Every structure is written in structure tokens, then in C-alpha cells.
Amino acid sequence: MDDAERSDELFEKSEEEFLDKLSTVLNSAGNNLHKFVEEQPNNYLNSDLDRCLQSVEVATRKLHTNVHLLVDPVMSTKTKETIKMTELQSRYDDLYSKWQSQQRQLESTQAEIFRLKNQIMHQSTFCTSLGAVLCNLLWRASYFTQNVHVWLSGFQNKVGEFLCIVNGSFVSFINTYGDGLPSMNSDEFQFIMGLLGIVTNMSSTPEGREFLITNTNGKDLVQKLVIRISGIPLPSGNSLKRLMLMILYNVSVNQTGLQYLLELRVGEILGKCFEDSVPMELQVRALWFLQSITYDLNDATALKDILKAVPMIKIEKMTENEQDPMAPIAKEILENLEKAKATLNFDVRNSTNIN
Structure with a gap:
């Protein structure tokens, strides 16, 4: 009322x-x-x-x-x-x-x-397209080691900022799309591919991988790659996963980088790379990575993770066909593991270090 x-x-x-x-x-x-x-x-x-x-x-x-x-x-x-x-x-x-x-x-x-909103959407589309173009151009430019040398000799602060951008963009891309990655030809996918391609080429040089593993943003990016690589969907993420494995392999060549990867328990993620559904190209990349981290391995926890995660029977079968280009790599991996077991007095039956 x-x-x-x-x-x-x-x-x-x-x-x-x-x-x-x-x-x-x-x-x-x-x-x-x-x-x-x-x-x-x-x-x-x-x-x-x-x-x-x-x-x-x-x-x-x-x-x-x-x-x-x-x-x-x-x-x-x-x-x-x-x-x-x-x-x-x-x-x-x-x-x-x-x-x-x-x-x-x-x-x-x-x-x-x-x-x-419409204006922001148009600007975002434009920026993504521009980023995809520029990153792909820089990816090609970074193929020449002299360009990477110029970047790291005079623009280390900018390279550090670049790695921060790569880190944020990569995580945002994965969180946004998850298992439903966009087409490889899309600007978003090409933008992330360009960023990781530049990091791949940069880490292929000694000074580049040294900077990557000693720079705070670079170490954070390596950590994100280790954490996220198992969740990359296949086959839509084949090319993305290939670049991630190449970066991790390049980092493992550096002694500091190898130690950091072992601390991240990288051996736990390698098992999924040898599943039958994984393309052969990725299995080869994973095999090279495994060969690198098992060379002179003296970390009992890492050895335990590798033996538990990686299907050793499959690695052994690769050595049977001498015509297989992966046979020498697989053979070297098995030799590295046997050497590590002997060095660490590793008991295979209970997978513990008995030192």
C-alpha cells in the first residue's frame, strides 16, 4: 500500500x-x-x-x-x-x-x-595478425647465428623481455584453447609457433641456451614447457610439440640446463612421447632428448623416473633393426642407462638407490 x-x-x-x-x-x-x-x-x-x-x-x-x-x-x-x-x-x-x-x-x-568492444576486437585481430607475421619473419632471421649473437651481445634486456612475452603468450594460448587448438594456419597458432621457433633457434647456439637457462624469464619458460608438453593435443599440436622438444633438447646440451631439467623431473614426461599414437617424428625428437639427459647420468631420482616412465621394451626393439636410423640412438640410450645403474648401484628390482 x-x-x-x-x-x-x-x-x-x-x-x-x-x-x-x-x-x-x-x-x-x-x-x-x-x-x-x-x-x-x-x-x-x-x-x-x-x-x-x-x-x-x-x-x-x-x-x-x-x-x-x-x-x-x-x-x-x-x-x-x-x-x-x-x-x-x-x-x-x-x-x-x-x-x-x-x-x-x-x-x-x-x-x-x-x-x-568491436574496436578492441578489431585491434586484437590486427595485433595477432601483425604478431604472426613479425614472429615468423624473426623466426627465419634467427636461423642465422650471427643475428642471435647481435641480439645477445647488445640487447640482452630486450631479449629477456621477449622471453617474458613468449612465456605469457604460450601459457595464455594453452589455457585458452586447451584440447581444442585452432587451425595451424590461424594467426593465433602462427603467432605462438613463431615465438617458439625463435626460442628454438636461439637455444641452438651455446650463448643462446646459456642465456635461456640463466635468465629468470627463460628458466620460467623452460619450466612451463616441461609442465605443459604432456598436455599438448595430437595431432593438432604436432608442430607445437616438435618445437617444444627441440627447445628442451637444446637446453639439455648445456650442463646447467641439464641439471635444471633433472630437477624438474623431466623423465616423468618422456613416457607419453613413445606411445603408438605419437607420430614417428616426435618419437625421434623424444629419443634424441632422452639420449641427451641419460648421458653420464648420475642422478638416482632421474634414473628412477626414466625407467618407470619410458617403455624400455620399445627402446630395445628399436635396436634390433640396424637399418633403422633410430637404432644407434636407442642403443646409446640403453648403454647410458646401464652405465648409470652401475655408477649409482641402482637396484632394478625395487628401483631404489642402495648407496
Whole structure:
């Protein structure tokens, strides 16, 4: 119930009370007059007419006073309620006007937001396309070691910033698309491929992999590659995973990089690289990586991880066909593992270091 309805109800209630009281007063006055008329003969006889008339006059004045006492409060209440209603109406009109103004402003703001969203979308598309083109050009340029030397000799701060961009972009790309990677020809995919391609070429040089593993952003990127490589979907992520394995292999050639990879328990991720569903090209890359981290291996935890994760039977089968280009690599891996077992006194039965 709003204020207007409560005001009307109050007035109606006051009016009913007023009518009841007025009826009581009028009935009382009528009774007095009736009594007066009945007593007139006696009044004439008693010569008391003046006194009776005075009584009637007094009763009439009293009636007039009582009527005013009843009517004035009701009229005063009605006047106050009317004023209040007028004030409420004025406030309502003001609030409604403000609401209409806010609605118009909201509509204008929504239209501006829609325009800005479209503008940002176009700018984002343009930036992604531009990034894909530039990164692919730099990828080709980084193939020449002299260019990498120039970058690292005079622009190490910028190269560090670049590795931070690669790290953030790579993680954002994987988090955004997950198992549903976009087409390899899309700007997004080409942008990430270009970034990782540059890092691959940079890490192929001694000074490049040294910088990659000693720079904070570079180490963080290597860690992200180790963590994320198992989750890259195949076959849509074949080319992406190939570059990741190449970067990790290049890092493992560096002694500091190898130690960091072993600390990251990299042996745990290699098993999935030798599954039957994995393309042969990726298995070859994984084999080269495995050969690198097992060379002069003296870490019992890493040896345990490798023996547990990598299907050794499959590695042994690779050595049976001497015509297979992977046979020499597989043979060297088995020799490295046997050497590590002997060096570490490794018990294969319970996979523990008994030193």
C-alpha cells in the first residue's frame, strides 16, 4: 500500500469518527429541544420562559463549539494529507525524471561499450595478425647465428623481455584453447609457433641456451614447457610439440640446463612421447632428448623416473633393426642407462638407490 492509499484510508476513518460524534451531538441537541417543547406548558405556567430560552441558547452555542471541535481537526488532517500527497507527488515526479535521465545515460553507455568492444576486437585481430607475421619473419632471421649473437651481445634486456612475452603468450594460448587448438594456419597458432621457433633457434647456439637457462624469464619458460608438453593435443599440436622438444633438447646440451631439467623431473614426461599414437617424428625428437639427459647420468631420482616412465621394451626393439636410423640412438640410450645403474648401484628390482 502506497502513501496515497494510506492517506485516503486515514481520511475515511477520520470522517467516519467525525460523523459518529456529530450524530451524537445532534441527537443530544434534539433531545434537549424535545424536552424543551414538552416542558413549555409548565414553563409558561411557571413564568420561566426566559430561563429556558437561555438554556436553548447555551445548548446551541455548545453545539456550535462541539461541531467546530469535530470539524476543525478533520479538516486540518485533510489539509496536511493533501500537502503531504502534493509533496510525495513532487518527489515521485523528480525521481521519475532522474530515472529517465539515468536510463538514457545507460543506453548511451551500453552503446559506447558495444562500440569499444568491436574496436578492441578489431585491434586484437590486427595485433595477432601483425604478431604472426613479425614472429615468423624473426623466426627465419634467427636461423642465422650471427643475428642471435647481435641480439645477445647488445640487447640482452630486450631479449629477456621477449622471453617474458613468449612465456605469457604460450601459457595464455594453452589455457585458452586447451584440447581444442585452432587451425595451424590461424594467426593465433602462427603467432605462438613463431615465438617458439625463435626460442628454438636461439637455444641452438651455446650463448643462446646459456642465456635461456640463466635468465629468470627463460628458466620460467623452460619450466612451463616441461609442465605443459604432456598436455599438448595430437595431432593438432604436432608442430607445437616438435618445437617444444627441440627447445628442451637444446637446453639439455648445456650442463646447467641439464641439471635444471633433472630437477624438474623431466623423465616423468618422456613416457607419453613413445606411445603408438605419437607420430614417428616426435618419437625421434623424444629419443634424441632422452639420449641427451641419460648421458653420464648420475642422478638416482632421474634414473628412477626414466625407467618407470619410458617403455624400455620399445627402446630395445628399436635396436634390433640396424637399418633403422633410430637404432644407434636407442642403443646409446640403453648403454647410458646401464652405465648409470652401475655408477649409482641402482637396484632394478625395487628401483631404489642402495648407496
